[in-house]
Amino acid sequence: MKRILLVALCLTLLIGLAYSKEMVPTRNALTIENPLSSRPVPSTRTAPEYTFTRTPTALMTSYYDYMIGSYNGLPLQVIPAGAGGGYFLSYHGQRTPTGERRAFYAYLDASGNVINNNEITSVVNREGYSTCAVDPVSGKPLYAWHANTDTDAELEVQFTSDAFMAGIAGLFNDVQIIVNNPYPITAGSGSSIDNEFIWPTAQIGPSPVAGKNRVYIINRNAVTHTYGPSENPLIAYADFNGDDIEGGIPLVWSYITIPEMDNWNHDSEWRRPFHSITTDDAGNVYYAGYHFATESDGTTNIREADMDIFKCGNYGQGTWSRISDYSWYDSWNPAGQQGGTGYFVGDGSVPYADSLLVWAMASSSHLNATVDSDGKIHVLGTWAQSTKDGGYWGEFQTVKEYVFDPQTEQFTRTEVYPQKNPADTFNEVYTPWDVEAPWGEAEYFLADDGNYYLSPETVFPFPYWDEAAHGDAMYFHYSNTKITEGNDQGMMVAMWQDSQYARWINVDTDTDYAAYANTPMIYISVTSDNGEHWSEPIVLDNVRTPQFAGLKPMWVYPANKVIYVGEQDGHKVGKIGIMFYDDNTWGSFSISPPVHPTNDGGTVMFTELQIVFPGTANEDNTVTSVTGMLNQNYPNPFNPETTISFDMPKTAPATLAVYNVKGQLVKTLFDGNATFGKNNIVWNGTDNSGSKVSSGIYFYRLSTNGKVENRKMMLMK
Numbered sequence: 001m002k003r004i005l006l007v008a009l010c011l012t013l014l015i016g017l018a019y020s021k022e023m024v025p026t027r028n029a030l031t032i033e034n035p036l037s038s039r040p041v042p043s044t045r046t047a048p049e050y051t052f053t054r055t056p057t058a059l060m061t062s063y064y065d066y067m068i069g070s071y072n073g074l075p076l077q078v079i080p081a082g083a084g085g086g087y088f089l090s091y092h093g094q095r096t097p098t099g100e101r102r103a104f105y106a107y108l109d110a111s112g113n114v115i116n117n118n119e120i121t122s123v124v125n126r127e128g129y130s131t132c133a134v135d136p137v138s139g140k141p142l143y144a145w146h147a148n149t150d151t152d153a154e155l156e157v158q159f160t161s162d163a164f165m166a167g168i169a170g171l172f173n174d175v176q177i178i179v180n181n182p183y184p185i186t187a188g189s190g191s192s193i194d195n196e197f198i199w200p201t202a203q204i205g206p207s208p209v210a211g212k213n214r215v216y217i218i219n220r221n222a223v224t225h226t227y228g229p230s231e232n233p234l235i236a237y238a239d240f241n242g243d244d245i246e247g248g249i250p251l252v253w254s255y256i257t258i259p260e261m262d263n264w265n266h267d268s269e270w271r272r273p274f275h276s277i278t279t280d281d282a283g284n285v286y287y288a289g290y291h292f293a294t295e296s297d298g299t300t301n302i303r304e305a306d307m308d309i310f311k312c313g314n315y316g317q318g319t320w321s322r323i324s325d326y327s328w329y330d331s332w333n334p335a336g337q338q339g340g341t342g343y344f345v346g347d348g349s350v351p352y353a354d355s356l357l358v359w360a361m362a363s364s365s366h367l368n369a370t371v372d373s374d375g376k377i378h379v380l381g382t383w384a385q386s387t388k389d390g391g392y393w394g395e396f397q398t399v400k401e402y403v404f405d406p407q408t409e410q411f412t413r414t415e416v417y418p419q420k421n422p423a424d425t426f427n428e429v430y431t432p433w434d435v436e437a438p439w440g441e442a443e444y445f446l447a448d449d450g451n452y453y454l455s456p457e458t459v460f461p462f463p464y465w466d467e468a469a470h471g472d473a474m475y476f477h478y479s480n481t482k483i484t485e486g487n488d489q490g491m492m493v494a495m496w497q498d499s500q501y502a503r504w505i506n507v508d509t510d511t512d513y514a515a516y517a518n519t520p521m522i523y524i525s526v527t528s529d530n531g532e533h534w535s536e537p538i539v540l541d542n543v544r545t546p547q548f549a550g551l552k553p554m555w556v557y558p559a560n561k562v563i564y565v566g567e568q569d570g571h572k573v574g575k576i577g578i579m580f581y582d583d584n585t586w587g588s589f590s591i592s593p594p595v596h597p598t599n600d601g602g603t604v605m606f607t608e609l610q611i612v613f614p615g616t617a618n619e620d621n622t623v624t625s626v627t628g629m630l631n632q633n634y635p636n637p638f639n640p641e642t643t644i645s646f647d648m649p650k651t652a653p654a655t656l657a658v659y660n661v662k663g664q665l666v667k668t669l670f671d672g673n674a675t676f677g678k679n680n681i682v683w684n685g686t687d688n689s690g691s692k693v694s695s696g697i698y699f700y701r702l703s704t705n706g707k708v709e710n711r712k713m714m715l716m717k
Contacts, residue, residue, distance in 0.1 A: 021128065021146070021155060021198060021222060022591060023071065023365065024229045025476035026272055030391045036336070036343075037445045038395070038432075038458040040500070041418045045536040048526055053575055054112030054608035055547050056582075062093035063601035064101045066590040067480070067555055068581050070131040071366050072276040072289075073201035074482060074560040076579045076606075077132050083139020084167055085110030087559060087577050089606070090120075090132035090143055097599045103130035103145040104604075105162075107169035112577075112608050116169045120160060125149070127158075133202035134560075135213060137634070138242025140164045144178070144217045146198040154181035154196045157219050157236075161245045173248045178236045179219050185232070185257060190266035196222045197234040205279030208315050210639045210716070212239045215251075216285060216316060218277040227270035227298035232261040233287065235277070237316055258287060258310050258320050268296040275308065276369040278377060278485075281632045284406065285316040288369035288379050290327060290361045292390060301390035306361060307411055309377060309404045325411040327361035327402065329429040331385060334442035338452035343433075344385065344393065352387060359429055360386040363397060363462075363475045370560075372486030372530040373632075377404040380416065380483040380494050382461050383429075394475055398430060399461050399496055399523075401483065403531055416494050416525050416534045418459065432456035463497035463520045463554050465506050470591045477591055484561050484576070488631040488647060490530045491562040491574045491613055496523050497553070498539075515543050518586050522556050528572050528613040535614045553580040553605070554588075565610065566677075567649055572613045580605050630702040630709040633683075637716040641684040644713075646702050648674045654704035656681055666693060674704065685715055 062068070068091040069075035076089040086109040094101045102124075107116040120130070120143055130145035141162045146155045157179035163171035179200075184193045197219035207214035215238055220231035238251035264271040275289030287310040293302035305324035312320045332354040333342035342351030364381030371377055378401055385396035399416045420430040426439035433442040433456040444452035462478045470477055481496045501516035524538040542548045562574035583602040587595025629649070633642045644656065654674035658666040667688050669681045683700075687693055695717045701710045 022066070022477075023199070023231075025470075025473035026228055030393050036454045036456065037447075038456050041457045041459060043536055044421075047536045047538050048614055049612040050538055050609045052547050052607065053610045054606065056551060056605050056607040057112070057114060059106055059114060059117050059604040059606060060093055060095070060104070061601055062095070062581070062604050063097045063099070063599050064092060064094035064590050065554070065581065065583055065602050066477070066588045067129075067366070068092060068604060069555065069557045069579065070129060070201050071199050072368050073131050073203075074368060074484070074557055075130065075132045076557050076559045076577055077134040077141065078559050078561050078563060078577070079134055079139045080136055083164075086112075087606075088132055088134055088141040088162075088169070089579055090130040090145075091579065091604055092128045092130055092145070093604055094601075097601065100124055100126050101128055103127040103143070103147075105132070105141070105143060105170075106606070108577075108606060109167075112606070114606070118170065120145070120172065121175060129199050131200050131202040131217075133204045133215060135204060135240075135242060135245070137213065138245065140242055140245045141169075142202055142204070142215055144200040144202055146200060149177060150180075152182070155198045156180055157198060157200050157217065159217065159251070161240075161251075163246045163248070165246060173245065174250065176250060176253075178217060178253050179234060183234060185262050185265070187259065187262035187266045189263045190225060192223070192225055192266065194223055195234075198222055201277055203277045203279055205285065206281060206283055206315070206636060207239045208283065208637070208716075209239045211635070212241045212244075213635075214239050214315055216277060216279065218287070221265060225266045226264070226268065227294070227296060228272060230265045230270065230272055232265040232273075233258060233275075233277075235285075235316065256312075256316055260320065260322055261310070269302065270294045270296065270298050273308070274365050274367060275310070276367060276379075278369040278371050280371050280375050280406070281636055282375070283313065283315040283637075285312045286310065286369065286371075286377055288377050288404065289367060290364065290379075290381070294390070303388055307379075307402055311406070323404070323409050327383065327413065328358040328388075329383070329413070331357040331359050331431070333357055334433045334454055336454050338444045343454050346387070356388050358386055358388060359383045359398070360392065362386060362392040363394070363479050364481060365476050365479045367479075367481050368483065370483055370485035370492075372492060373488055373490050374486070374530055375406060376530065377406070378402075378483050378492070378531060380481045380496070382479070382481060394467050395458060395460070396432060396456070397461055398459065399481065399494070401494065401531060414531055414534065417523065417537050418457070419534070432458055458500060459498055460500035460503050461496050461498050461523075463499060463556070464587055464595075465499040465503040466587070466595075469587060469595050471593055477588070480555065482556070482558055484558050486530050487561045487564055487574070488645075489564045489572055489574075489629070490528055491564060491572055492527050492531060493558050493562055493576050494525045494527075494534065495556055495558045495578070497521060497556055498523055516541075518552060519543055520552055520554060520586065522553055522578075522580070524576070524609070524611075526611055526613050528615045533615065538609075538611070547607070551605070552583045552586050552602075554583045554586075554602075556580040564647065568612050571615070573610060574613060575608055575610045577606065577608045580607075629704075630700075630711055632711060633700065633713045637714040639685070639715060639717050641682055642713060643680055643682050644669065644700055645678055645680045646674070647678050648676050648704070651676050652704055654702060656700065656702050658683060659699045659701060660696075666698065669700070
């Protein structure tokens with residue numbers, strides 16, 4: 001068996017990538033040379049019904065054709081309806097083949113029309129990896145990116161905000177340098193002064209300051225002090241409200257790091273993290289993802305839990321803790337040839353024992369993390385057939401997510417695509433070579449030589465077909481699984497790409513797939529119950545989707561949340577915006593070594609789908625009719641008043657009331673016929689007698705149609 005050591009590769013690329021500041025590839029991938037004949041995964045369920053509410057629309061021609069948005073965030077952001085609706089987005093682009101890469105923004109109105117699209121600043125400088133976050137109260141966007149702004153070699157992180165008044169975007173405030181590199185770090189295992197924190201991602205959460213929100217800009221270290229890359233983060237945060245942004249008041253920034261990850265960056269043992277920031281409504285900050293670990297030689301695997309939640313309370317000013325668990329699912333080694341030995345082999349072609357094989361999280365370098373409407377954290381990625389010693393087989397990967405419940409501090413793992421047959425009680429998870437009864441027996445095909453060889457169903461969840469691209473670093477560079485946050489109705493979208501059909505024609509010369517030779521596909525799976533059940537994916541491509549004819553979509557980003565628009569025949573209906581890059585020649589020129597020799601660029605695009613989400617209010621596999629109707633109050637904590645909203649699927653009697661921690665009624669806020677759609681109720685912190693209540697925790701309860709839903713809020717004086 002051939003072993004590809006991307007760990008060694010990453011070190012040889014350090015010098016070549018230093019100028020471009022792309023993240024450095026790493027990790028072991030194993031390949032199998034035994035013959036097999038893989039098959040497509042058949043559709044066993046009906047994909048959701050959808051329509052285009054905005055057909056693919058060009059934003060600009062760009063000659064920088066790699067990872068156009070944030071590495072680990074969602075740079076396409078929904079503008080709240082109260083601020084006019086629509087989207088703000090940010091990306092890096094290059095107007096000419098030899099021009100500078102710049103940070104861009106765009107404003108699209110509620111109908112998806114492009115109103116603004118331009119560079120954020122007027123200073124011609126090499127900028128990159130811009131991020132965008134939209135204030136959920138005022139609808140004003142905040143942006144950050146990295147660029148070199150001084151005489152030393154290190155890049156800085158810059159920040160600005162847009163006053164966005166009367167529907168006019170592009171009213172930018174003065175640019176601030178919020179990270180001036182090099183930046184010193186003191187860690188228990190060593191201190192350093194040469195750190196370079198770049199690749200920013202923005203996230204907005206609640207603030208302890210009344211009437212304000214807090215923006216967090218997380219920046220990752222491009223410098224390592226251990227065996228290989230180990231990007232510990234520096235988090236800059238500041239409090240603001242819409243008036244601050246409109247008045248052009250410079251934000252006051254504070255800084256925190258995660259001490260354990262600072263140690264990772266300096267330890268002799270090597271831990272490589274792949275994480276993203278998110279926040280909840282209770283003032284907690286999370287840095288969620290996964291990592292791998294090796295001894296100081298960089299190759300000897302350390303077996304330890306790989307899924308991580310770094311958690312910090314008190315709005316990022318508390319103490320950081322880490323909760324971890326294994327991503328592993330049990331697996332087994334089928335015979336490569338019927339009657340023969342195990343297909344998955346190690347050094348010396350010795351088959352791995354079943355006890356050493358697992359499905360584990362891998363090739364998920366550019367994931368993001370979000371919070372659903374129940375306050376749980378979601379991380380979407382790829383799981384690969386792996387060894388417990390750290391290697392994995394690139395041709396055997398599937399899309400799954402893990403969910404972390406902060407209340408119980410427990411992890412759960414969920415299959416997104418493909419999903420195992422419900423009748424399969426033998427396998428813990430979807431197993432590509434065992435998809436039919438009798439379970440526990442692999443499936444084979446008859447080859448021309450008269451022998452029977454393993455015949456698995458496979459997917460290839462990457463936007464390019466050739467794993468050898470960019471010096472065998474395609475898995476790292478092209479990994480791009482993204483998941484939206486949960487909206488108030490529990491609706492979420494998981495999005496990734498696949499190029500299995502192109503692989504079959506370009507690698508295996510299977511002429512049945514000749515039409516797909518230049519066809520990266522977009523996969524969209526949806527849930528109406530915060531990820532309890534994921535749908536069969538919608539597939540968009542240039543062969544079967546008329547609206548995508550002639551397009552080669554790459555670097556796909558969904559909006560940060562689904563826009564709820566109502567119901568259709570008892571099903572929730574929502575819109576999801578999508579930003580992507582239409583690549584003129586498939587494969588990146590901008591990453592060294594390039595896939596092709598000519599920088600012929602492509603086009604930054606936007607499109608929007610309206611999707612009918614599976615599951616109805618009366619089905620067992622979804623939430624009840626009231627679940628997801630009651631929204632989290634805002635602001636929370638609050639003083640002196642807060643707004644509580646709830647969404648009615650139809651006009652009906654409803655009661656909204658506030659209770660104290662003893663369960664005693666404090667105030668009835670609404671008791672009557674609630675109209676279809678969103679209802680907003682303001683509570684001013686008084687009881688039924690009109691007296692002011694004390695600071696503390698309160699519960700509010702919505703009762704309608706015989707169902708009850710509760711949420712928690714805090715009055716802080």
